[in-house]
Structures are given as C-alpha cells and as structure tokens.
Amino acid sequence: MTDLAATDPLPKPKRDLAPILLPIALALAVIPLVGSTSSWVTLTVASLAMGMMIFIMASGLTLVFGLMDVLNFGHGAFIAVGGYAATLILLPFAASLQVDSLWVNLAVLAPAALLSMAVSGALGLVVERVLILPVYGQHLKQILMTTGGLIVAEQTLYALWGPQIIPTPLPASLRGSLIFGDVAIAKYRLLAMLVGLVVFAAILLVLNRTKLGLLIRAGVENGEMVEALGYRIRRLFLGVFMTGSALAGLGGVMWALYREQVHASVGDELTVLIFIVIIIGGLGSIGGCFIGAILVAMVANYGGFLLPKLALVSNILLMVAILMWRPRGLYAVTSR
Numbered sequence: 071m072t073d074l075a076a077t078d079p080l081p082k083p084k085r086d087l088a089p090i091l092l093p094i095a096l097a098l099a100v101i102p103l104v105g106s107t108s109s110w111v112t113l114t115v116a117s118l119a120m121g122m123m124i125f126i127m128a129s130g131l132t133l134v135f136g137l138m139d140v141l142n143f144g145h146g147a148f149i150a151v152g153g154y155a156a157t158l159i160l161l162p163f164a165a166s167l168q169v170d171s172l173w174v175n176l177a178v179l180a181p182a183a184l185l186s187m188a189v190s191g192a193l194g195l196v197v198e199r200v201l202i203l204p205v206y207g208q209h210l211k212q213i214l215m216t217t218g219g220l221i222v223a224e225q226t227l228y229a230l231w232g233p234q235i236i237p238t239p240l241p242a243s244l245r246g247s248l249i250f251g252d253v254a255i256a257k258y259r260l261l262a263m264l265v266g267l268v269v270f271a272a273i274l275l276v277l278n279r280t281k282l283g284l285l286i287r288a289g290v291e292n293g294e295m296v297e298a299l300g301y302r303i304r305r306l307f308l309g310v311f312m313t314g315s316a317l318a319g320l321g322g323v324m325w326a327l328y329r330e331q332v333h334a335s336v337g338d339e340l341t342v343l344i345f346i347v348i349i350i351g352g353l354g355s356i357g358g359c360f361i362g363a364i365l366v367a368m369v370a371n372y373g374g375f376l377l378p379k380l381a382l383v384s385n386i387l388l389m390v391a392i393l394m395w396r397p398r399g400l401y402a403v404t405s406r
Contacts, residue, residue: 089357089400093364100372108252113371119259121367122266123328127321128344128359129273130314136354136403137286138307140202141209144216145318145344146337147223151193152186152319153332154227157236159185167241175241179327186323187316193223194315198308220337227334235333238326262324269317270360277356286310346385350392352399361400365392 097114104110131145159182160167166178201219205211240258247254277283286306288296296303325340326332347366351358366385373384380387392400 086401089361092400093361093368096365096368096372100376103376104372108254109375111253112255113375114368115255115259115263117368117371118364119256119262119266119367120328120371121364122263123321123324124343124347124367125266125360125363126269126324127318127340128347128363129269129356130317130321131344132348132351132354132356132359133273133317134311134314135348136356137310139207140311141212142197142202142216142314143213143341144197144201144218144220144223145314146339146341147197147220148190148193148315148318148337149322149325149340150227150332150334150337151223152190152322153238153326153336154231154236154334155186155189155319156182156323156326157238157332158182160238161236164239167239170242172243175243179241183320183323186319188319190319190322191312191316194312195308197315198311202311220341224334224337231334233334235331237331239330240327258327262328265320265324269320270356273356282306343385346389348399350389350399352396352401352403354403355399355401358399358401362392 097117100113101107101110104113127145127149130148131142134140134142134145159178163178166174169175197216197219201215202212205215244258244261247256248260277287285296285301296306322332322336325336343366347362348359349362350365351360351362365388369384369388370381374381377384396402
C-alpha cells in the first residue's frame with residue numbers, strides 16, 4: 071500500500087445509519103398492529119411531538135456530560151423551575167391566552183419561554199459555581215451534590231408556591247387539531263415538533279460550525295492547550311452548563327403546556343426518563359439523544375395504545391434492548 075499524499079483529502083468517516091433507521095423501522099412495524107391508518111398517523115405525530123419535548127430537556131444534560139464530564143442528577147430542578155417561572159407571565163396574562171389569535175398568544179408565550187430560560191440559566195450559574203466546581207472529575211460526589219440540590223430546589227418550590235398543582239391551559243389558538251381527511255393532528259404538537267427541530271439544528275450548528283463550538287470541543291480533548299492559547303476554559307464550560315440549564319427550562323415550560331399543569335415534583339418524574347434517553351443515545355451524543363428521545367416517545371405511545379399494561383415499563387425494556395445491541399448506546403462517544 072502506498073501512503074496518502076499530503077494533498078490528498080482525508081478519508082471521510084463512515085456514517086452509521088442503523089440508529090437513524092431504527093425509529094422508521096419501528097413506525098412501519100406497528101402499522102399492521104394499529105390497524106387504522108388515521109390512528110397510526112395520530113400516534114406517530116404524538117410520538118414525534120413528545121420526543122421533541124423530551125429531547126429539549128435531555129439535550130442540556132447530555133451536552134453537559136459530553137463536554138464537561140459532569141453527571142448532573144439535579145437536572146430535573148431546572149425543568150421544574152422553568153415551568154414555575156413561566157407561570158409568572160402565563161397566569162397574569164391568562165386573558166390574552168384566551169384570545170383566539172396566534173400572534174396575541176405568541177406575544178405571551180415567547181416572553182414566558184424567555185423568562186424560563188433566563189431563570190433556569192441563572193440557577194445553572196449558581197449550581198455550577200457552588201455545587202459542581204468543587205467536584206469536577208469526581209462522579210460520585212457530583213451525584214450526591216446534584217441530587218441534594220434537586221431536593222432543595224423541589225422543597226423551595228413547595229415553600230414558595232405550595233403543594234397544589236398550578237393549571238397551565240393551552241392558548242386558544244393552539245387548542246384543537248388540524249384535520250387532514252380522517253387524520254387529526256393537534257396544533258400544539260406541531261409547534262413542539264418545530265421548536266425541537268430548531269433546537270437540534272442550533273446545537274449542531276454551534277458545535278460543528280462555529281469557533282465557539284471548536285473551542286469547547288478542543289477544551290474537552292485538551293483543556294491545558296486551550297488555556298495556553300489564552301482562552302479561559304472554565305468560562306466556556308460555565309457557558310455550556312448555563313445553556314444546558316436554559317434548555318431544560320425551555321423544556322419545562324413546553325411540558326407544562328403539554329400537560330396543562332405544573333407541580334414541584336415534575337423534575338423527579340422526568341429525571342429518570344431523561345437519563346434513559348441519554349443512556350440509549352450514548353452518553354454525550356447529541357444525535358443519539360435526539361434519536362433516543364424519539365424512540366422513547368414512540369414506545370410510550372405505541373405501547374400505551376397496543377399494550378397498556380406494559381406502558382409503565384416500556385422505556386426500561388427499550389433501554390435493555392438497545393444496550394444489549396449496543397452496550398454504549400446508539401452513538402457511543404469515543405472519549406467516554
């Protein structure tokens with residue numbers, strides 16, 4: 071064999087398409103089991119919408135672990151705080167949400183989402199400086215510290231808002247469904263899918279096409295070299311942690327609208343689901359997290375329709391099946 075010349079282009083890595091085809095294969099496989107085409111389309115769209123919301127919440131956690139090697143078991147606190155922060159705008163402007171105008175409704179929803187992201191991001195700043203910074207590289211201590219932080223955050227929400235469930239009804243323009251023949255697609259699910267795709271594209275764009283993303287990835291591989299070039303790696307990582315926290319806050323307000331309620335223990339309920347998603351996708355993989363979230367939502371929706379008794383354990387069974395196929399997840403990050 072002859073060596074490659076200096077001017078020859080580098081060989082492109084082979085694309086692993088099997089995980090990408092997995093949700094498609096699952097969706098096609100259940101068509102004869104569901105029976106009705108309209109029911110299948112409705113379930114599939116519901117799965118995609120739910121998957122996008124789960125991805126938004128889980129992407130922050132997999133981003134933090136993949137780039138900072140931090141196991142944040144308190145990630146659910148940012149979701150709950152985001153949902154509660156949104157109520158500071160959604161409740162006072164409830165009358166505007168009852169107006170059947172998309173633009174009027176978005177004029178309330180957009181500030182609510184931005185406030186949720188700002189509050190969750192600010193909380194992420196405090197958590198990273200106080201809880202995470204002293205235990206970098208120590209996974210066991212990270213788990214203990216962040217779990218304790220989740221408990222403190224949950225009890226603080228109980229103290230401020232009380233134990234009652236706060237209703238967060240959908241805006242008037244996002245209620246109901248769009249009818250396409252025999253198929254009915256909920257309007258809010260279409261919005262959730264759109265937001266999820268935008269978040270996914272933005273993360274990939276920043277990490278792979280910008281100088282900031284290059285610095286962050288270089289800092290993961292060799293932090294000392296990045297420091298030697300004059301960049302403060304700790305500030306970069308702090309920005310990553312705050313971004314992950316803000317994404318969790320955005321997911322929190324979207325989930326609150328999806329369930330039309332918010333309560334302090336929502337973080338506890340979603341933490342296990344989010345960890346299942348990032349384990350299935352491969353710890354630290356954004357693409358794997360995206361596919362994992364869709365798979366989890368598909369199994370939950372299809373399973374709930376076909377086998378309701380297995381719905382509670384469907385995600386665990388999915389994780390076991392995926393790990394038996396690929397022990398490190400769908401897209402294993404080689405540096406982990």
